[in-house]
Amino acid sequence: MKNKYEAVIGLEVHAQLKTQTKIFCACSIEFGKPPNSQVCPVCLGLPGALPVLNQEVLVLAVKAGLALNCAIAPLTKFDRKNYFYPDLPKGYQISQFDKPICHDGYLIIDQKKINIKRAHLEEDAGKLVHSGAARLHGSAYSLVDFNRSGTPLLEIVSDPDLNSADEARKYLTELRNILRYIDVCDGNLEEGSFRCDANVSIRPVGSNMLGTRVEIKNMNSFKSVKNAIETEIERQEQELDKGNKIVQETRLYDEATGDTHVMRSKEEANDYRYFPEPDLVPINIAVSFIEDIKKTLPVLPEVLRQKYVSEYQLTYDDAYVITEDKELTGFFETVLKLNVNPKTACNLLLGPCLGYLKENKLAIVQTKLNDNHIKDLVSNLESAQISFTGAKQVLLKAMETGNSISQIINDLGLVQISDEVTLKKFIDELILKYPNQLQEYKAGKTKLRGFFQGELMKATKGKANPQILNKILDESLN
């Protein structure tokens, strides 16, 4: 069935910057410390305390902006966003309103350009804990941990250029990937260092009008983003089909049920009364500062993919999977420096190797595998010393033990039999064992060739080099 509607989606991502300290004070931002052990008068909003910008925040934000093809503002400043909530100690959040540090960028997913409207700096709020004990006692209260208060965030806002839940997931994957590549954000979804809100609306296919948009919050994984958006698109389609109007509102995604429910409607929407932050002076960003940072940028995933496709004849999909993992890409690059056939190396890495890494939740650098292992393994494959099936086993052993490839091949007894004289002996024995079958074959029952082939593989325990085996088999049978 052809769909009547088209989805229009914009995403807001909060990426935590990989600094040592908070954005406006010298408290550590290390995750998982005892509650309120990393707080000071600044991040608790005590009277008289003054914020001072962390210079590393500026470096990382510019780096992210450049990697996302953004323009960097020559002059940027901070503003107060005013609202009350118990996790916000000052009664306002220091953010950026009219002069964001980065603007007008883009990133590419599946050859499609997704525009990035802006990326601005802000401080994170504290964390509310609704303790179970509170409910038992019937006394309604919440607990607050301000360790996260003042953690530096870069809020990256896309244009509504995404048209499906799948595109949204791809955009997020690519964005996270880029930020991890340039070492600006660790992209850890569980620890909340990469969070996402979505604006979703639908419109009749072919229309240029923007429908009423609904904001969805509280999605904690890429899977829940995809789910939440799909569910919301369906809900809006059903509303429109029933002749109802979409109400502008904020909805919360419920991980457990996979549904969304209303958090607040537009009438209750906050009026943040932004105004310039008087406690922080403006920041001029010199062209030379930007140029210096540009020099530190690594080659970005999309550029690598294009290179792998055009220079090494990898498929785009294979190149994509390799570059999804920063460590794996680094490893692949060092392997390529050893003049190894890229296609074969890629097959080894994406097949058995990646499977093993995922299963054991490891990065490639955490295994004992090195670039020479791949080089030796590929050369063994190329000289037909071992089969690809054998190579898979060897690779897994190499990751576990770090032993040399030749030793592993010996230990596992995987050396292929490519020697014609040895193989001929196996064939002669077989012919003696099955004289009837040989006669039938010669009488025209050529299907029996497969029978001999199978018996030979059995006799050699699968170690026969298939090409040479076929050649001698033909010679012996005919």
Added chain:
Amino acid sequence: MIEIKDIEYIAKLAKLDLSDNEKALYAKQLDSIVSHFKELSKIDTTNCEPLSHPLTITNVMRADHVIDTDTFAELAKNIPDTEGRFFKVPKI
């Protein structure tokens, strides 16, 4: 013209509970402040960069070095209510 309903809206956002007398008083006072800005906006500012800070200094920053700040015991003296190492607040 600032009206009572504007004052009520601002008071609600600022979580202030105002009496009728206060609302009337603030409406009058805020109105005179806003009128003053109306006066200022008559000036032609076409070639004038917006001022984002009254000071002329820029780029005040600090190095990214941690200073250990675990002063919870000290802090707790000023927290009206705690539970363990948490601040205790009314439920939202």
